[in-house]
Amino acid sequence: MTSNDFSSAQGTPRHDLESSPAATVSAGPGPGPAPEDLLRRLRARGATDPVTHVERVPARAGVPAPWPPWASAELRAAFATRGVVAPWQHQAEAANLAYEGQHVVVATGTASGKSLAYQLPALATLLADPRATVLYLAPTKALAADQLRAVAALELEGVRPACYDGDTPRAEREWIRKHSRFVLTNPDMLHHGILPGHAQWSGFLRRLAYVVIDECHTYRGVFGSHVAHVLRRLRRQCARFGATPVFVLASATSGDPATTGGRLTGLPVTAVTEDASPRGGVTFALWEPPLLPPEAGSAAPVPPQAIGSPSVPPQAIGEHDDLRQVRRSALRETADLLADTVAEGVRTLAFVRSRKGAEVVAANARRSLDEAVPGLGDRVAAYRGGYLREERRELERALLHGDLLGLASTNALELGVDLVGLDAVLICGYPGTRASLWQQAGRAGRSGQEALAVLVARDDPLDTYLVHHPEAIFGAPVEATVLDPANPYVLAPQLACAAVEAPLTPADLALFGDGAKEAVDELVAAGALRQRPTGWYWRHRERPEVDLRGEGGAPVCVVESSTGRLLGTVDGGSSHFLLHPGAVHLHQGVSYVVDDLDLADGCALVHAEEPDWSTHARDVTDLSVVSVRSYVDAGPVGMFLGEVDVTSQVVSYQRRRIATGEVIDTRPLDLPTRELRTVAVWFTLSPQSLALAGVQPADVPGALHAAEHAAIGLLPLMATCDRWDIGGLSTAVHPDTEAPTVFVYDGQPGGAGFAERAYGTASAWLRATRDAIAECGCETGCPSCVQSPKCGNGNNPLSKPDAIRVLDVVLANLPD
Numbered sequence: 103m104t105s106n107d108f109s110s111a112q113g114t115p116r117h118d119l120e121s122s123p124a125a126t127v128s129a130g131p132g133p134g135p136a137p138e139d140l141l142r143r144l145r146a147r148g149a150t151d152p153v154t155h156v157e158r159v160p161a162r163a164g165v166p167a168p169w170p171p172w173a174s175a176e177l178r179a180a181f182a183t184r185g186v187v188a189p190w191q192h193q194a195e196a197a198n199l200a201y202e203g204q205h206v207v208v209a210t211g212t213a214s215g216k217s218l219a220y221q222l223p224a225l226a227t228l229l230a231d232p233r234a235t236v237l238y239l240a241p242t243k244a245l246a247a248d249q250l251r252a253v254a255a256l257e258l259e260g261v262r263p264a265c266y267d268g269d270t271p272r273a274e275r276e277w278i279r280k281h282s283r284f285v286l287t288n289p290d291m292l293h294h295g296i297l298p299g300h301a302q303w304s305g306f307l308r309r310l311a312y313v314v315i316d317e318c319h320t321y322r323g324v325f326g327s328h329v330a331h332v333l334r335r336l337r338r339q340c341a342r343f344g345a346t347p348v349f350v351l352a353s354a355t356s357g358d359p360a361t362t363g364g365r366l367t368g369l370p371v372t373a374v375t376e377d378a379s380p381r382g383g384v385t386f387a388l389w390e391p392p393l394l395p396p397e398a399g400s401a402a403p404v405p406p407q408a409i410g411s412p413s414v415p416p417q418a419i420g421e422h423d424d425l426r427q428v429r430r431s432a433l434r435e436t437a438d439l440l441a442d443t444v445a446e447g448v449r450t451l452a453f454v455r456s457r458k459g460a461e462v463v464a465a466n467a468r469r470s471l472d473e474a475v476p477g478l479g480d481r482v483a484a485y486r487g488g489y490l491r492e493e494r495r496e497l498e499r500a501l502l503h504g505d506l507l508g509l510a511s512t513n514a515l516e517l518g519v520d521l522v523g524l525d526a527v528l529i530c531g532y533p534g535t536r537a538s539l540w541q542q543a544g545r546a547g548r549s550g551q552e553a554l555a556v557l558v559a560r561d562d563p564l565d566t567y568l569v570h571h572p573e574a575i576f577g578a579p580v581e582a583t584v585l586d587p588a589n590p591y592v593l594a595p596q597l598a599c600a601a602v603e604a605p606l607t608p609a610d611l612a613l614f615g616d617g618a619k620e621a622v623d624e625l626v627a628a629g630a631l632r633q634r635p636t637g638w639y640w641r642h643r644e645r646p647e648v649d650l651r652g653e654g655g656a657p658v659c660v661v662e663s664s665t666g667r668l669l670g671t672v673d674g675g676s677s678h679f680l681l682h683p684g685a686v687h688l689h690q691g692v693s694y695v696v697d698d699l700d701l702a703d704g705c706a707l708v709h710a711e712e713p714d715w716s717t718h719a720r721d722v723t724d725l726s727v728v729s730v731r732s733y734v735d736a737g738p739v740g741m742f743l744g745e746v747d748v749t750s751q752v753v754s755y756q757r758r759r760i761a762t763g764e765v766i767d768t769r770p771l772d773l774p775t776r777e778l779r780t781v782a783v784w785f786t787l788s789p790q791s792l793a794l795a796g797v798q799p800a801d802v803p804g805a806l807h808a809a810e811h812a813a814i815g816l817l818p819l820m821a822t823c824d825r826w827d828i829g830g831l832s833t834a835v836h837p838d839t840e841a842p843t844v845f846v847y848d849g850q851p852g853g854a855g856f857a858e859r860a861y862g863t864a865s866a867w868l869r870a871t872r873d874a875i876a877e878c879g880c881e882t883g884c885p886s887c888v889q890s891p892k893c894g895n896g897n898n899p900l901s902k903p904d905a906i907r908v909l910d911v912v913l914a915n916l917p918d
């Protein structure tokens with residue numbers, strides 16, 4: 103076995119990095135400069151050193167383990183033909199646990215070969231027991247298709263693996279139900295197809311030995327909560343047929359995977375987290391773009407410039423500009439880095455979050471290079487999703503031969519082009535989770551060579567925190583995948599689905615967990631269920647319509663007006679924000695502008711257009727406390743978790759230039775108010791404690807508001823959410839708490855688990871929030887610390903120093 107590329111287990115199934123190792127582009131002409139030398143030159147070009155940390159991620163040799171004794175010679179031989187000589191330690195450990203009948207989650211790095219951990223016990227069982235069956239669940243059809251290819255390629259007698267999803271022709275479905283022993287599907291198909299048709303699946307379910315849940319970290323928030331109940335419905339049907347399958351889960355690295363796996367399945371789950379796969383070494387730099395001068399033309403600090411790059415125009419600060427840009431933008435910084443690495447002959451891939459951003463990075467890098475050496479700019483290109491297969495192959499070829507040295511891409515590249523063995527990877531902005539970060543960094547590293555990865559921080563509190571706290575990236579993960587199966591907005595419809603499949607019994611209520619009895623009582627009161635001596639029965643002819651992907655109102659259809667083509671849907675909860683008239687809407691990499699949002703018809707009319715601005719909706723919010731679930735009384739400070747009612751109205755939107763973030767204008771909107779009952783975490787402080795800490799009464803609103811923004815920005819550090827999944831509200835005196843209060847709430851009806859996670863990790867969360875604010879180099883607050891891109895109050899008032907005082911008071915009193 104070789105160990106020539108960073109975080110990749112050669113020879114094991116690697117669906118989570120590349121779909122087809124055969125198409126991989128690896129080595130090319132000539133070795134580039136050593137990563138340390140390259141980095142030294144990059145950081146020396148400006149007046150100030152933008153690098154906050156350099157981490158040497160050493161090469162790691164893999165730790166192989168012997169085949170488990172129960173893996174037959176036939177199975178070992180089949181894997182050997184696919185290049186797997188022996189399992190890695192973590193694969194063997196998870197496989198052994200599963201084979202012994204323990205529910206297990208394997209949570210290791212990208213491409214550490216998690217598939218072998220479940221394929222081994224599942225396939226060994228299928229070979230040993232000719233009647234046994236296996237159900238495999240993937241979050242996407244594409245991943246299931248990948249896995250099907252991997253299992254089919256083993257050519258094992260009698261397994262007959264098959265995908266069963268919305269694309270499966272009717273004619274094949276019956277054959278699959280009757281004859282396949284390894285069915286690959288997704289939670290939606292399980293929910294809409296397999297469980298309602300359980301009678302037809304009885305033969306399969308009765309013999310079900312394993313349920314494999316791949317990429318289980320994707321089941322988070324409300325979607326994850328729904329999937330948790332779909333799995334409980336599956337367990338119920340299996341139990342009716344006398345089967346008790348073992349669950350094997352595969353997850354990206356995350357905080358506390360055993361707890362998350364337990365919540366998802368409702369079963370005790372053992373975690374295997376020690377990654378024993380080999381990886382190449384990488385030099386990983388954290389890069390914070392420098393502060394801009396306070397006023398155009400004023401004194402230092404001077405923004406550093408790439409060799410030959412155009413000068414930085416002063417940031418236009420308009421009247422409506424409530425987001426003062428005080429730092430050089432991550433896009434410009436990434437473009438300069440790309441130009442510099444390409445000028446050094448270094449094969450570089452830059453990951454940028456939006457397609458337009460990727461084009462801006464490529465265009466700026468091209469211009470810089472052409473100014474230095476005319477024609478050099480041609481060696482840089484932008485990559486967007488939606489290319490044809492031949493175009494992708496051409497791009498791979500150009501990179502392989504060195505015609506192309508620099509590529510700026512969205513993460514669409516993950517799905518399309520197969521590239522490893524680059525010399526350097528630039529990551530423009532934290533991609534949201536450590537899993538994505540490592541996936542992107544893992545593109546760097548040619549055979550046997552060290553590589554360079556650079557994370558360029560955007561002006562966002564989380565990015566700021568991370569570049570100053572490398573331990574949050576390179577140490578033990580803290581971000582956990584959260585879900586809340588007790589959400590009544592999820593539980594009630596799922597119980598209704600279960601009742602259609604078979605009447606609910608008192609024993610079932612324990613299976614569905616906390617709140618199930620109350621939900622059943624409400625369904626009875628609403629006339630949906632009828633109680634009889636033998637259980638609760640569904641009263642209607644039709645099945646309930648339940649969408650796993652969210653319950654924020656009926657989804658809104660996005661329709662192209664010129665053709666009438668349905669482009670897709672947006673969940674009702676987000677529609678006001680994302681589909682208001684004038685909104686720029688991205689669909690599969692193509693940009694559309696909304697002409698009209700018809701709320702009565704649940705439909706938004708759009709036309710294709712790619713303006714050079716983005717749109718940002720703003721809302722006004724009111725909040726009242728419904729009940730308190732749990733609280734901590736910490737003297738002058740109180741920390742609470744409970745239900746709240748949030749009333750909000752989207753009232754305007756801003757248009758901002760994509761390249762610079764400059765605000766063009768703010769336009770009013772006329773949309774109705776909406777109400778949301780959800781879960782919130784909130785803290786209160788006594789006015790005396792604030793005064794003692796030196797916060798003047800007049801500054802209390804700005805202090806709380808700034809702390810609220812930063813706290814929302816940092817919550818993704820603790821839970822896999824993004825700041826758009828959560829909302830906040832702060833006030834110097836709230837009628838329900840009668841004290842200065844900061845609320846942070848889940849954006850989905852009934853909650854999604856984020857506020858609960860925030861409550862459970864309150865001191866760590868607020869400590870990180872405090873540090874992010876204190877460590878930002880700006881004077882009065884900026885988007886990197888206390889300003890928010892979705893503030894309903896135009897980021898006013900905000901007091902950065904007082905926010906630190908507020909959080910110090912909270913942290914001094916709150917127990918760890």
Ligand SMILES: [Zn+2]
Binds near residue numbers: 879884886
């Ligand atoms: Zn700042």
Ligand SMILES: [Zn+2]
Binds near residue numbers: 897898
């Ligand atoms: Zn705000």
